[in-house]
Amino acid sequence: MSDAALHDHDARISACPACDAVPLAQRVAARGGAGGEDVILSLPTIHCAACITDVEAVLRRHPGVREARVNLTLRRVTIDAPGLSAADLIPVVERIGYEAHELDPAALAASAADRQGRDILMRIGVSGFAMMNIMILSVAVWSGAEAATRDMFHWISGAIALPTVAFAGQPFFSSAWRALKAGRLGMDVPISLALILASAISVYETMNSGDHAYFDAAVMLCFFLLVGRYLDYRTRAVARSAAEELTALEVPRAFRVTATGEMPVPVAELVPGDLIRIRPGARVPADGEVAEGASEIDRSLLTGESIPVPAAPGTALSAGEVNLTGPLILRVTAAGRDSSLARLTALVAAAESARGRYTSLAERASRLYSPLVHLLAFASFLGWYWTTGDLRHSVNVAAAVLIITCPCALGLAVPAVVTAASGRLFRRGMLIKNGTALERLAEVDCVVFDKTGTLTMGIPQIVAIEAIPPADRGAALALADGSSHPLAMALAQALRDAGHSPAPLAEMREIAGQGVRAIWQGREIRLGRAGWLGAEHGAGRISASWLSLGQGAPIRLEFTDRLRPGAEACVTSLVGAGYRVILLSGDAAPVVQDLANRLGLAEWRAGVSPTEKLAAVQELGAGGAHVLMVGDGLNDTGALAQAHVSISPASALDAARTASDIVLMGNDLSPVADALSVARRARRRIKENFAISVLYNIVAVPFAIAGFATPLMAALAMSASSVSVTLNALRLR
Numbered sequence: 001m002s003d004a005a006l007h008d009h010d011a012r013i014s015a016c017p018a019c020d021a022v023p024l025a026q027r028v029a030a031r032g033g034a035g036g037e038d039v040i041l042s043l044p045t046i047h048c049a050a051c052i053t054d055v056e057a058v059l060r061r062h063p064g065v066r067e068a069r070v071n072l073t074l075r076r077v078t079i080d081a082p083g084l085s086a087a088d089l090i091p092v093v094e095r096i097g098y099e100a101h102e103l104d105p106a107a108l109a110a111s112a113a114d115r116q117g118r119d120i121l122m123r124i125g126v127s128g129f130a131m132m133n134i135m136i137l138s139v140a141v142w143s144g145a146e147a148a149t150r151d152m153f154h155w156i157s158g159a160i161a162l163p164t165v166a167f168a169g170q171p172f173f174s175s176a177w178r179a180l181k182a183g184r185l186g187m188d189v190p191i192s193l194a195l196i197l198a199s200a201i202s203v204y205e206t207m208n209s210g211d212h213a214y215f216d217a218a219v220m221l222c223f224f225l226l227v228g229r230y231l232d233y234r235t236r237a238v239a240r241s242a243a244e245e246l247t248a249l250e251v252p253r254a255f256r257v258t259a260t261g262e263m264p265v266p267v268a269e270l271v272p273g274d275l276i277r278i279r280p281g282a283r284v285p286a287d288g289e290v291a292e293g294a295s296e297i298d299r300s301l302l303t304g305e306s307i308p309v310p311a312a313p314g315t316a317l318s319a320g321e322v323n324l325t326g327p328l329i330l331r332v333t334a335a336g337r338d339s340s341l342a343r344l345t346a347l348v349a350a351a352e353s354a355r356g357r358y359t360s361l362a363e364r365a366s367r368l369y370s371p372l373v374h375l376l377a378f379a380s381f382l383g384w385y386w387t388t389g390d391l392r393h394s395v396n397v398a399a400a401v402l403i404i405t406c407p408c409a410l411g412l413a414v415p416a417v418v419t420a421a422s423g424r425l426f427r428r429g430m431l432i433k434n435g436t437a438l439e440r441l442a443e444v445d446c447v448v449f450d451k452t453g454t455l456t457m458g459i460p461q462i463v464a465i466e467a468i469p470p471a472d473r474g475a476a477l478a479l480a481d482g483s484s485h486p487l488a489m490a491l492a493q494a495l496r497d498a499g500h501s502p503a504p505l506a507e508m509r510e511i512a513g514q515g516v517r518a519i520w521q522g523r524e525i526r527l528g529r530a531g532w533l534g535a536e537h538g539a540g541r542i543s544a545s546w547l548s549l550g551q552g553a554p555i556r557l558e559f560t561d562r563l564r565p566g567a568e569a570c571v572t573s574l575v576g577a578g579y580r581v582i583l584l585s586g587d588a589a590p591v592v593q594d595l596a597n598r599l600g601l602a603e604w605r606a607g608v609s610p611t612e613k614l615a616a617v618q619e620l621g622a623g624g625a626h627v628l629m630v631g632d633g634l635n636d637t638g639a640l641a642q643a644h645v646s647i648s649p650a651s652a653l654d655a656a657r658t659a660s661d662i663v664l665m666g667n668d669l670s671p672v673a674d675a676l677s678v679a680r681r682a683r684r685r686i687k688e689n690f691a692i693s694v695l696y697n698i699v700a701v702p703f704a705i706a707g708f709a710t711p712l713m714a715a716l717a718m719s720a721s722s723v724s725v726t727l728n729a730l731r732l733r
Contacts, residue, residue, distance in 0.1 A: 039079040039086050040103040041093065044657075046075055054096055062092050076103065087282060094281075101283070120171065120230045127168035127223040130160050134216045147209070154206040154213040161215035162199060168222050169195050171229060190373040190402055191225055197399040204392075214399075217714070221403060254285040257329060270335035278328045283320060286335035290315045294513035295326035296485065299586075308485065310513040310529070320634060325484060326512025377401040380705045397707050404704040404714035405697055414439075414686055416726045421682040429666040430647075430675055437661035439686070440645040441679035443626040447574055447672075448617060448639070450631035451585035451595060454649065455571075455669070456561040460490040463558045465498060472549050474503035475520045479527045479547075482508045483516040487545040487559055488527060515545075523550030530554075561595070564649075566670030571599045573673040580625070584608045584616055586635055614638035630672060632656050647672060689725045696721040 043055065052070045055077055059068035067080040079089055086102035093100040137153045169192070176192035198218035205213045255262045257275040267285045270276065275291060278284055284297075296308040299321050308324055311317065317330060319339040381398035385391060422432045432438065452458045468476050477500050480492035505525075508518035515528015526533055526548040533546045535554040546554040574581050583604035585592045592606035608616065617639045620627050629636070629643035633656060640646040640659040648660040649667075657663050664671065700717050703709050709717070 039081060039084065039089055041077050041079070041086060041090065042101040042103050043070070043075050043077055043093070044099055044101070046070065046072065046098060051098070055093060055098060058092055058096050059089065062089070065089075087279065091281060117230070120226060123168040123171070124223065124226045124230060127164055127219055127226060130164040130168075131216065131219045131223050134160055134219055138216045150211075151206065151209055154202075154215070157213065157215040158203060158206055161202070161219050165195055165199050165218050165222055168219075168226060172222075172225065190377075190405070191221075193377075194399065194402040195222060197395070197402060201396060201399055217403065217716075220716075254335075255279075267335055270332050272333055272335075274332040274335075276330050276332060278323045278330055280323055280325055280327060283322050284317050284330070286319050286330070286332045287339050288317055288330040288332045288334075290317065290328055291331045292329035293327050295328050296324045296513055298322040298324055312513060325510060373402065373405045376405060376701065376705070383705075384707065393707070397704070400704045400709045400714040401701065404700050404709060404717055414689075416728075416730075417682050417685045417689060420685075420730050421678055425662075425671070425675055425678055426665075428671040428674055429664060429668065430671050431663045431665055433661055433663065437645055438679045438682045440626070440661070441628065441676060442683035444579070444628040444645060444676060444679075446580040446582065446620055446625040447628045447630065448582045448584055448620070448643070449571075450613075450629075450633065450636050451583060451587055451592060452561065453632035454630055454636075455564055455567045455583070455595065455599065457564050457667075459562045460487050460559040461562045462491055462494045463560055465494050467555055467557055468495075468547065473498070473500045475505065475525060475549070476527070476547055478502035478505045478520075479508070479516055479518055479525060482518065483510055483527065485515070485528075485545075487557075488516065490559060491527075491545065491557060520550070524548075525550050526554075561591070563598070564667060564669045566668040568599055570669045570673045571601065573670070574676075575600065577673070577676070579676075582620075584613050584639075586610075586613075610635040610638055614642055617642045628676070629660075631660075647675070685728060685731065689728055692724055692728060693721065696724070 043051075046052070046055065052072060055070050056068045059065050059077065059079055062081075064084045065079060065081045068077055070077045077093075081089065090100045090102065134157045137157045141150055141153050172188045172191045172195065175188035179189055195218055198214045198221065202213040202215045202218065204210075253264045254267050254270055255277045256265045256270070257277055262277055270286050276285065276288070280295065290311050290313050292313060293311075295311045297311045297315075297317060298308050299318075311323070311328060316333075317328075319335075377398045380401045381394050384397050385394040388394070418432070418438055421438055425432060449455050465473075473495055477492055477495040480488040480495070481502055482505075483489070503520060505518040505520050508516065510516045511528070511532070513529075514532040515526055517524060517526045517528075519525075527545060530544075530546050533548045533554040535546045535556070544556050544558045546556055548554040571581060581601060581603070583592065583596055583599075583601050585595075585604070585606055586608050587606060589606040592604055596602075596604040605616070613635065617627050617629060621642070621644065626644040629639050629646040630648070631637075631640055631646070632649050636648070637656050637659045640648060640656060645662070646660040647662045647664055648656045649664045649669075662675065696717075700709070700714075700721075704714055
């Protein structure tokens with residue numbers, strides 16, 4: 001699929017009114033009934049056109065699926081499959097190697113579709129088209145058109161300009177009105193006054209056969225301001241609420257076990273003491289304690305533990321964990337808003353709110369700028385009217401002051417730099433989501449890394465395959481193929497890469513929570529946990545699995561976690577540049593220490609819970625540090641939202657990517673260090689742009705106050721300052 005086709009595909013799904021989030025939720029609600037809803041799955045690992053084709057093709061081939069459409073931007077697939085549930089469809093996607101999680105349509109319905117970008121683009125198009133036509137008419141006036149001919153061109157210009165300003169200037173008028181009702185002066189108040197005054201003066205001049213009308217100035221001003229507004233919007237467009245994503249990840253249904261059997265019920269209806277069945281591969285819907293069954297639990301999303309842990313009667317489980325190998329009966333201890341996942345959601349929402357109080361340099365400058373502009377314009381009007389008594393000329397001067405001081409360059413100062421820097425970082429594989437992220441990134445002096453999925457790939461890798469005798473490797477491969485445990489899968493992959501083929505085995509069976517066994521050459525062989533094979537645990541770099549070949553002592557197979565490409569170079573660069581670098585992980589201490597030693601990190605903490613990780617970032621911030629958090633799991637979302645600025649890999653869960661300010665699109669971690677350098681340069685450009693804007697006003701404003709600048713000249717000067725700011729920003733590229 002070409003890039004154009006990929007764009008069209010994504011636009012068709014995310015921009016089409018029939019496919020927006022709200023209509024989709026309405027469509028889901030309208031269908032109702034069990035099995036009558038569209039199924040929405042989160043696909044955190046998809047990244048390209050081939051992923052779209054693979055996922056859609058495999059789903060459409062599945063019996064009962066009528067349609068499947070992938071949205072690459074949101075990393076979701078919407079499946080029209082009456083009678084099928086997410087539990088039926090997730091294994092279909094995972095069989096071709098894509099991670100999938102169910103999203104709750106009811107939770108997603110809370111966020112309305114965002115049409116702001118398309119709306120601004122439409123207004124830019126209208127104002128740009130009108131500006132070109134009015135300028136053509138203005139050329140005729142400038143060339144010497146007089147009397148009735150000049151008036152006719154002015155009336156035609158007004159007929160184009162007035163509806164254009166009323167329509168295209170709507171974002172500024174609405175914002176200014178809201179600001180005035182709230183009793184404050186924002187940047188949009190002088191912008192709106194300038195547009196209204198320029199238009200009103202032009203109508204007055206036209207009605208009185210004046211020599212000059214300034215319809216072209218009003219529309220030109222509107223066009224340039226809309227361009228700045230769109231650049232600012234693009235830096236914020238990707239950001240969505242991480243709390244909403246976390247809510248949508250919560251399992252919407254559970255299977256309650258009763259005396260008459262089991263039945264699906266909404267998770268919200270669960271109460272402490274209920275028994276629920278959790279099938280292999282399903283996400284745990286509520287906090288509870290295992291009452292029956294044995295299995296292995298993947299806690300990596302919540303705690304960062306890289307290796308599944310055994311679950312047996314009495315084991316406590318948390319909502320959001322994944323049951324891997326065997327069916328379980330769970331006795332509920334907390335559900336819905338009382339669950340651990342719900343508490344994590346609340347932490348993220350609170351952290352996002354706290355970080356949202358950060359104001360950009362442009363916002364801070366505008367607090368002084370807007371009142372000053374109004375004072376200058378009003379003072380100019382009063383001065384000229386007191387001196388000359390000419391109301392018409394006094395209003396013209398005031399309008400020229402408002403236009404020439406109009407904060408267009410100030411409004412472009414930050415967005416232009418952010419857009420240029422974003423383009424540079426995008427080519428390095430980083431997507432900036434938040435408009436103030438670069439400013440905050442430039443202030444960073446401490447970098448906190450998560451381990452599993454961030455510094456490492458979260459993929460076990462056998463340390464020494466030589467521990468298995470060559471003659472027995474075929475049997476080991478066949479045995480490993482019979483298990484879904486991550487260590488068994490890593491062993492199988494390593495043996496295949498070494499050129500081995502599986503040996504024929506008999507009576508193969510996986511024992512939930514223990515391992516896999518089979519008969520080979522008349523003797524029982526096993527692969528699994530130490531205790532099950534009668535071996536001693538010992539200490540390992542990440543973990544170890546044991547292989548028993550039916551004779552001799554079990555063989556210890558040690559595994560390590562694969563480093564993410566560029567991780568070592570990134571950490572070395574950051575330490576060399578003087579940043580304080582800390583590793584926080586929920587994994588076991590020996591594992592975290594091993595990684596810290598490999599990367600040369602002096603500061604690290606193991607066994608850190610999501611709440612403790614958030615508290616650690618808060619503590620660093622309270623101590624005066626400006627923290628960059630880099631993480632990928634649900635257990636990182638609170639810390640990502642709390643940090644001064646945050647980055648997550650594209651392979652991270654949707655919630656982690658949403659909580660972060662910047663997304664690392666590739667596997668290479670080295671651009672993280674580059675981003676800090678680019679951010680510091682971007683901050684210098686922003687300050688230079690403010691200096692250009694101030695210098696421009698120091699030179700231009702006296703001319704306007706002195707009455708030497710007409711509103712049209714003021715609009716041209718304002719445009720020149722905007723172009724200067726943009727050219728300075730482009731130096732970053």
